[in-house]
Amino acid sequence: MRLLHTSDWHVGRVFHGRDLLREQEAVLGGLADLVADERVDVVVVSGDLFDRAVPNAEAVALCSRVLERLRAAGARVVVTPGNHDSAARLGLFGGFAAAGGLHLRTRVADLADPVLLADEHGPVALYGIPFLEPETARHVLGVPSARGHAGVLTEAMRRVSADLAARPGDTRSVVLAHAFVTGGAPSDSERTIAVGGVQEVSGSVFDGIDYAALGHLHGSQELADHLRYSGSPLAYSFSEAGHTKSVWLVELGGGGLAGVERRELPVPRPLGRLRGELGALLADPAHTAVEGSFLSVELTDRVRPLDALRRLQDRFKHAVHVEWKPEGGRRAELRFAERVRGRSDEEVTCCFVEDVRNSPPSPGELALLREAFAAAGREEGA
Numbered sequence: 001m002r003l004l005h006t007s008d009w010h011v012g013r014v015f016h017g018r019d020l021l022r023e024q025e026a027v028l029g030g031l032a033d034l035v036a037d038e039r040v041d042v043v044v045v046s047g048d049l050f051d052r053a054v055p056n057a058e059a060v061a062l063c064s065r066v067l068e069r070l071r072a073a074g075a076r077v078v079v080t081p082g083n084h085d086s087a088a089r090l091g092l093f094g095g096f097a098a099a100g101g102l103h104l105r106t107r108v109a110d111l112a113d114p115v116l117l118a119d120e121h122g123p124v125a126l127y128g129i130p131f132l133e134p135e136t137a138r139h140v141l142g143v144p145s146a147r148g149h150a151g152v153l154t155e156a157m158r159r160v161s162a163d164l165a166a167r168p169g170d171t172r173s174v175v176l177a178h179a180f181v182t183g184g185a186p187s188d189s190e191r192t193i194a195v196g197g198v199q200e201v202s203g204s205v206f207d208g209i210d211y212a213a214l215g216h217l218h219g220s221q222e223l224a225d226h227l228r229y230s231g232s233p234l235a236y237s238f239s240e241a242g243h244t245k246s247v248w249l250v251e252l253g254g255g256g257l258a259g260v261e262r263r264e265l266p267v268p269r270p271l272g273r274l275r276g277e278l279g280a281l282l283a284d285p286a287h288t289a290v291e292g293s294f295l296s297v298e299l300t301d302r303v304r305p306l307d308a309l310r311r312l313q314d315r316f317k318h319a320v321h322v323e324w325k326p327e328g329g330r331r332a333e334l335r336f337a338e339r340v341r342g343r344s345d346e347e348v349t350c351c352f353v354e355d356v357r358n359s360p361p362s363p364g365e366l367a368l369l370r371e372a373f374a375a376a377g378r379e380e381g382a
Helices: 021-029 031-038 057-072 094-099 134-140 148-165 278-283 285-290 308-315 336-340 345-357 363-381
Strands: 002-006 042-046 076-080 102-104 115-119 122-129 172-178 211-215 221-224 227-229 246-253 256-264 271-276 294-299 319-324
Touching: 002 031, 002 211, 021 031, 021 057, 031 057, 031 246, 042 172, 042 211, 057 076, 076 115, 076 122, 076 172, 094 102, 122 148, 134 148, 148 172, 172 246, 211 246, 271 278, 271 285, 278 294, 278 308, 294 308, 308 319, 345 363
Parallel strands: 002 042, 042 076, 076 102, 122 172, 172 211, 211 227, 271 294, 294 319
Antiparallel strands: 002 246, 115 122, 221 227, 246 256
């Protein structure tokens, strides 16, 4: 049996104010071609199908089109909710969807009830573990003394192992889980799932399983041969600029895990970083190659440039983030009380202007400030 391990689609995600639906459909829609080309039997999505608990209509429609294409390409689909999803909403009409080959495993109480499939070697049990919010899950699982993610996931896997032990000996097993497993490398785009400062769980909880398809961390990672993160299909922060986005093609043979191969995904719009003075960045022909990229720009001008992002976007249409770090640094930081002690309103304001842009107000700007103070004084007197 061949499985395609994916996760963290985050359909509906916005990147620095930019809608990503077009890019998401370009990548996710292409998974159907991969299913057909590689003769994939099952696609698993290990959490965070959507980016928010109540996705908008456009995100729902896109996700529906992608899932329909996967089914039309010949694959069953198994989905579990992540910490961004609403399990209740995602699981709505799950019983009807299963009849069409879409298995929505969203109920904590049912996590030891697998999706059962079969190939020429016998049965395969796919256990979908929804994201386990510890305070809620420990009561649903009947372990009120369990603490943190490690406690509830350990109980979840105990139930899975007990169910698997009661099945025929040739039953192979796959677990979908959305968690932070020790040894994984995070990025800036995952929402923390820490409870009381503890979010990690040991990979040993998945011992005895043929393959654990992990979700939550956005970088593709191999923690053990049978224990992997597929990562997100697109980069959702500039910390992921160096990621190679991919999915895992998993082969189950008669004796269990027979092999895992990486399949790289297309990049509809790459991420890039630029650093330098604004004028030089706008004029330098060496930057032509990144004009179509999402860009994060670090400006080194001694004086903060005015309207920097708009000016950058005149050349770099997809510049979405600007940070000003003047060459040589800025003045030493002072406490607020030290900044204002013994100074007039005009002096405090002028110091503020100089601090935020590394340059004092011009004579014309100073005249406007004085005019504003005079107007404010007249209003206060009235």
